[in-house]
Amino acid sequence: MADFSIRDLEYWNERIEKLAKDYGLNYYNQEFEIVNYEDMIGYESYIGMPSHYPHWSYGKSYERIKTLHKYNLTGLPYEMVINSNPCIAYLMKDNSLLVQVLTIAHVYAHNDFFKNNRLFKLGTKAEYAIEMFKNHADRIREYISDPSIGYVRVEKILNSAHAIKFQTERVVEFQNRREEKEEPKFAVTENKKEFPNLERYSNNKSEEEVKEVQQDNRFFAKQEEDLLKFIIENGRLQDWEKDILSIVREEAQYFIPQIETKIMNEGWASFWHYNILNNLELPQNMHFEFLRKHNEVIRPLKSSINPYYIGFKIFENLKNKFGFEKIFEVRQTERDQSFIRRYLTQELCCEMNLFEYVTTGNDYMISEVSDDEGWKKIRETLCNTVGIGSIPIILVNDWNKNDNTLELKHEFDGRELELGYAYETLKHIVDLWNGKVSLSTQLEGKKKTINCDEAKRISLYG
Amino acid sequence: MTIFRDCNNGGRDRSAEDRRRHRELIEESIKKNLGNIIAEESIIGKSKDKKIKIPIRGIKEYQFIYGKNKPGIGVGEGDEKRGDKFPGEASNNSGKGKAGNQEGEEIYETEITIEEVVKYLFDDLNLPDIDKKQLSQLEEKSYRKLGYQNKGIPPKLAKKRSVVEKIKRRQSYKRALEEQNQEKLTSSQAIFESNNADIDSNEDELNSKPISSVTTRRERFPFIEEDLRYYRIKEENKRDYNAVVLCIMDVSGSMDQTKKYLARSFYFLLYQFLQLKYANVDVVFIAHTTVAKEVNEKEFFHRGESGGTYISSGYEKALEIISERYSPSNWNVYAFHCSDGDNWSEDNNKAIESAKKLCEVCNLFGYGEIVPGYYSIGSTIKTELLNKIESKNFAAININKKEDVLPALKKLLEKVSDKDVEQEG
Numbered sequence: 001m002a003d004f005s006i007r008d009l010e011y012w013n014e015r016i017e018k019l020a021k022d023y024g025l026n027y028y029n030q031e032f033e034i035v036n037y038e039d040m041i042g043y044e045s046y047i048g049m050p051s052h053y054p055h056w057s058y059g060k061s062y063e064r065i066k067t068l069h070k071y072n073l074t075g076l077p078y079e080m081v082i083n084s085n086p087c088i089a090y091l092m093k094d095n096s097l098l099v100q101v102l103t104i105a106h107v108y109a110h111n112d113f114f115k116n117n118r119l120f121k122l123g124t125k126a127e128y129a130i131e132m133f134k135n136h137a138d139r140i141r142e143y144i145s146d147p148s149i150g151y152v153r154v155e156k157i158l159n160s161a162h163a164i165k166f167q168t169e170r171v172v173e174f175q176n177r178r179e180e181k182e183e184p185k186f187a188v189t190e191n192k193k194e195f196p197n198l199e200r201y202s203n204n205k206s207e208e209e210v211k212e213v214q215q216d217n218r219f220f221a222k223q224e225e226d227l228l229k230f231i232i233e234n235g236r237l238q239d240w241e242k243d244i245l246s247i248v249r250e251e252a253q254y255f256i257p258q259i260e261t262k263i264m265n266e267g268w269a270s271f272w273h274y275n276i277l278n279n280l281e282l283p284q285n286m287h288f289e290f291l292r293k294h295n296e297v298i299r300p301l302k303s304s305i306n307p308y309y310i311g312f313k314i315f316e317n318l319k320n321k322f323g324f325e326k327i328f329e330v331r332q333t334e335r336d337q338s339f340i341r342r343y344l345t346q347e348l349c350c351e352m353n354l355f356e357y358v359t360t361g362n363d364y365m366i367s368e369v370s371d372d373e374g375w376k377k378i379r380e381t382l383c384n385t386v387g388i389g390s391i392p393i394i395l396v397n398d399w400n401k402n403d404n405t406l407e408l409k410h411e412f413d414g415r416e417l418e419l420g421y422a423y424e425t426l427k428h429i430v431d432l433w434n435g436k437v438s439l440s441t442q443l444e445g446k447k448k449t450i451n452c453d454e455a456k457r458i459s460l461y462g
Numbered sequence: 463m464t465i466f467r468d469c470n471n472g473g474r475d476r477s478a479e480d481r482r483r484h485r486e487l488i489e490e491s492i493k494k495n496l497g498n499i500i501a502e503e504s505i506i507g508k509s510k511d512k513k514i515k516i517p518i519r520g521i522k523e524y525q526f527i528y529g530k531n532k533p534g535i536g537v538g539e540g541d542e543k544r545g546d547k548f549p550g551e552a553s554n555n556s557g558k559g560k561a562g563n564q565e566g567e568e569i570y571e572t573e574i575t576i577e578e579v580v581k582y583l584f585d586d587l588n589l590p591d592i593d594k595k596q597l598s599q600l601e602e603k604s605y606r607k608l609g610y611q612n613k614g615i616p617p618k619l620a621k622k623r624s625v626v627e628k629i630k631r632r633q634s635y636k637r638a639l640e641e642q643n644q645e646k647l648t649s650s651q652a653i654f655e656s657n658n659a660d661i662d663s664n665e666d667e668l669n670s671k672p673i674s675s676v677t678t679r680r681e682r683f684p685f686i687e688e689d690l691r692y693y694r695i696k697e698e699n700k701r702d703y704n705a706v707v708l709c710i711m712d713v714s715g716s717m718d719q720t721k722k723y724l725a726r727s728f729y730f731l732l733y734q735f736l737q738l739k740y741a742n743v744d745v746v747f748i749a750h751t752t753v754a755k756e757v758n759e760k761e762f763f764h765r766g767e768s769g770g771t772y773i774s775s776g777y778e779k780a781l782e783i784i785s786e787r788y789s790p791s792n793w794n795v796y797a798f799h800c801s802d803g804d805n806w807s808e809d810n811n812k813a814i815e816s817a818k819k820l821c822e823v824c825n826l827f828g829y830g831e832i833v834p835g836y837y838s839i840g841s842t843i844k845t846e847l848l849n850k851i852e853s854k855n856f857a858a859i860n861i862n863k864k865e866d867v868l869p870a871l872k873k874l875l876e877k878v879s880d881k882d883v884e885q886e887g
Contacts, residue, residue: 006466013464033469042477050476056487057523059480090469155483163524300537309537353538357548359530366546367533374544382535392526415532424524 004097006034012101012280019276020108024328027111028126029086032104040080040092041065047255048082048090049133053140053247055158078297079103083258085126087111098289101280102273109272113265116332119257123172129254136247143240157241160428161248166391167227168249172257224396227408227429228252234399236434245432260335260387267311268331270298271319274312300352305382313352314343336386340379349375356381384413392417397440404435412442419443419450419460426452487521492574493582513575580734583868607693614692628689635683705740705794705825707733708783710776712801713749715768721832722763725800727867728830732798735875740794746783750776752806756783772809773801773843777816784823795824798874800861803831803841810843814850821853828874829858 009032020027035043045061046052078099081089089107091100114120125132140158143149224230228249232242258265277290298309318327330339349370356368356378368374368381383389393411400407406429410417422439429437430452438451440462448462610623709729711717717725729745736743747762748754754775757765780797788795797820805813820827831844848858859870 006468009466013466017464029463031465031467033467035469035471038475039469039471042475045477054480056480056483056521059477059482059484060521060523062477062481063484093468159523164526166525302537305535305537353540353542355536355538355542356533357536358533360547363547363549364534364536366536366538366542366544366548369538369542369544378535381533385532385534390528392528394526410526415528418527418529421522421524421527424522425526428524 004100008097009034009091009100009104012097013104015280016101016105016108016276019279020105020112020272023272023275024324025108025112025272026116027087027108028084028115030108030111031086031088032107033088033090034093035090036093040090041069043080043090048080048088049130051130051134051137053133053137054144055155055162057162079107081107081110081114082129083114083120083124083126083254084129085115087114087126088130096289098282098286099293101282101286102277102290102293105273105276105280106269108276109269110265112272113261113268113331117257117261117264117335118333119172119260119335123257124254132250132254136251139243139247143244146240149240154244156431157244158248160431161228161245163425163428164227164394164432165248165252166256166388167225167394168229168252168256169226170256170388170393172253172260223409225393227394227396230396231429231432235432237432241432256388257335260337263305263307263311263336263386264331264334264339265311266307267313267315270294270308270312271315271327310340310344310352313348314339317345317348318343337383337389340386341383344379344382346370346372346375349378354378354382394439404433406433406435406437408437408439410439410441416443417441422450423452423458426450426458427456430454430456484521489582491521576734580738583731584735584738608696609694610691611694612688612691614690614694618692618695620691620693623691624685624689627691628683628685631686631689632683704742704744704792705736705796706744706746706784706788707736708746708748708780708795708797708824709762710748710750710754710780710797710799711762712751712771712773712776712799712804713762713765713767714751714771714804715766716771716802716804717766717832720834721800721802724832724834724861724864724867725830726763727864728800728861728871729798731867731871732796732874735871736796744788744793746780746788748776748779748783750779754779770806771801771804772813773799773805774809774812774816777813777820781816781819781823790823796826796828797824798828798830800830800832801843802833803843805841805843807842810846813843814846817847817851817856818853821851821856824855826855826857826874827853828856830861830870831858832861834862 013032041062043050044065045058052058078095079089079091081087087107087110089103089110091103095103114124114126120126140154143154144151228245231237232245232249235242237245274294277294282290298306298312300306300309315327315330318330330343334342352370354370354375355366356374357364358367359365368377370378392415393413395409395411396406397409398407399405408429422441426437426439434454436451436453438449440447440449442448446462448460451459451461453459610620707729711722711725713722733743733745745759747757747759749757749762749765749767750772751767751769752772752775756779776799784790784795817827817829829844829847831841833841844858847856857874859873861867861870
């Protein structure tokens with residue numbers, strides 16, 4: 001049973017808000033819903049959206065989260081926050097008063113981040129978030145209950161659409177201009193022009209490789225990274241199918257800013273709950289619990305990255321060196337990749353004992369450690385694997401109208417595709433495209449092409 | 463203005479439908495994997511409720527993801543050196559690693575009873591009501607009442623006895639109350655303590671009730687679950703409800719592990735199926751090369767011999783065992799022979815003759831030719847069997863790969879229900 005009442009929460013909330021405002025956090029109106037354990041898992045599996053459209057993958061997610069909790073493989077979430085205005089957060093009833101207090105402080109920082117970070121401002125409309133998800137759910141349900149369409153067909157399209165949901169426009173800045181008819185995009189050049197600091201595509205690449213990319217652009221002027229949009233516009237799909245694809249695409253784009261700022265966002269929230277609670281004059285027993293919980297949240301995980309930890313460390317370091325003003329500026333303008341590239345110092349790498357590893361058979365081998373030579377490599381690797389960098393870039397290279405083959409190209413950056421997954425994903429694309437699909441990539445240093453024909457037969461050439 | 467809301471969903475479960483659908487997909491996935499499971503299981507000696515663990519491929523959500531060759535960043539203790547190794551995902555089954563968007567190989571392990579496996583299998587087969595025809599006489603069973611038990615199904619409810627139990631409970635309840643009241647009069651001490659001390663431990667429901675409520679009004683004294691008694695019933699089967707499966711297999715050098723594995727899957731299914739239909743199923747294993755002998759299950763599947771093949775030897779051994787131990791007047795006999803068809807030709811005629819005799823004493827005699835590979839034409843022995851045996855309870859089938867096992871069984875079982883002989887090409 002809860003060891004607190006709503007009145008307790010209101011009491012602490014008032015004091016937290018006072019501190020948050022004094023520090024300069026600037027957030028949307030906040031609403032907290034106190035929910036039980038089961039509902040929390042429910043919200044978690046529906047990515048916070050109780051009105052989300054139905055699909056079995058959310059049922060899977062529910063079972064998975066529940067199982068993980070059951071076997072204690074992952075801690076229960078303290079909170080779930082939605083990027084909406086007013087900002088909605090769920091607090092779990094079973095947590096102690098101190099955890100609620102810590103979470104409330106944590107939530108205000110997330111809320112501030114949503115409201116002020118450049119990617120969220122450009123890429124999402126917090127005012128319409130809830131409405132958007134509800135509207136999407138209504139449309140999907142309508143198709144399901146339409147006797148000429150039905151559950152099975154809707155599910156099939158959703159399965160395929162989910163397979164390529166992140167193969168959409170990745171650069172948040174462009175998303176709001178998608179209504180305008182534009183010249184074909186050249187991601188590299190346009191990117192550099194407008195945001196000289198964003199070094200997408202050219203990270204970690206030799207000059208030669210960069211040149212190669214630019215040359216490719218010259219030859220295939222149609223290269224398009226928004227595969228979903230390309231299929232919606234050019235595929236032989238019925239209207240309802242197109243609509244489902246656009247629903248999936250819109251939701252993916254809503255989540256891209258969150259994917260791109262995971263480390264910053266969690267680091268920011270952890271930094272603030274820590275500072276606020278330290279100044280909250282908690283009774284001694286609560287203060288001890290706070291320190292313990294805080295350490296649990298930001299504890300380093302063995303051989304994987306805890307975004308709370310890295311983000312917290314960097315913000316703390318920046319504040320100590322340059323003051324509060326600096327961190328507010330950073331939370332506004334950066335995303336994980338640029339945040340790490342600019343502000344992860346050698347000193348921090350060493351302090352956190354970061355290392356780089358590679359796979360050897362079933363084991364991992366440490367390839368770099370945070371010494372004078374190693375730390376830069378570690379920083380680069382981290383930069384390239386955070387956020388949307390963890391998802392392979394697949395471009396629409398060409399469309400052979402003679403036999404309706406869709407030619408895709410994996411933008412190879414040294415990381416190979418997982419073949420089994422690539423095959424199955426191609427089959428989904430064939431379903432959506434209603435024609436042959438080919439994908440060029442690299443494996444073990446050689447150029448390869450994977451073909452998938454209409455009968456879903458896979459062949460690998462090269 | 464910040465708002466706090468205490469949310470009670472009132473038990474509404476948003477995810478119920480999506481979870482149901484997910485489970486349905488998992489079940490389909492189990493069905494697809496059953497072939498692998500049954501081939502690993504021992505045929506006999508397992509109770510129906512024995513649980514086996516089966517790995518199920520999680521329903522994967524495919525996307526483009528990076529393979530294993532990508533570098534990653536970890537957090538260490540500070541004493542790491544270049545070249546140090548640590549165990550990867552594959553050797554670390556705690557499954558604790560969180561790998562961003564990558565799901566990796568997701569394997570659920572589910573426990574399932576053999577009975578459930580069999581249910582899935584035969585559900586999928588859509589078998590006609592085999593037992594209604596030939597096996598219908600076996601449906602009758604005699605029951606004998608053997609006292610009472612606390613759990614049971616409604617048709618077996620022992621009404622009179624249940625009423626007696628209720629009256630007994632009521633009496634002791636009353637008595638307990640009286641004692642209680644007396645205590646109350648004599649002592650003003652804590653009621654609950656005396657209550658706990660005095661009342662018999664089998665009167666649990668009293669302990670949990672506050673005294674005030676029991677003393678005031680109790681016009682009704684309803685049945686509770688503990689009052690109910692059910693008849694304990696013993697099913698009695700006559701001997702002719704029993705069946706025997708004679709598993710005859712060619713174990714000569716050409717029958718390699720793959721072939722035996724296919725044969726085992728087949729025998730396993732046949733056995734499981736017959737278990738559904740008969741109270742008791744015996745299994746006899748006969749291994750043959752040029753000579754036949756009765757062996758145990760382990761030897762049957764694991765011992766390989768070299769040399770030639772006389773199929774007739776296996777059939778004759780079967781006939782011998784039937785006449786000695788499994789008289790067809792008392793037993794339902796099922797014989798099944800697995801071979802790669804590589805018989806020595808001088809034995810063919812003799813084999814056909816024995817096969818004919820087998821058909822006379824068996825409910826069903828089947829021949830399964832196991833030739834892995836997609837394109838196989840039937841062997842001489844198979845052609846001969848098909849041409850020369852006219853008995854309606856004979857069937858010959860091909861098993862070339864795992865996926866053939868179920869359809870083969872189905873085809874065989876159709877023989878039992880449907881007397882039309884289907885010629886196989």
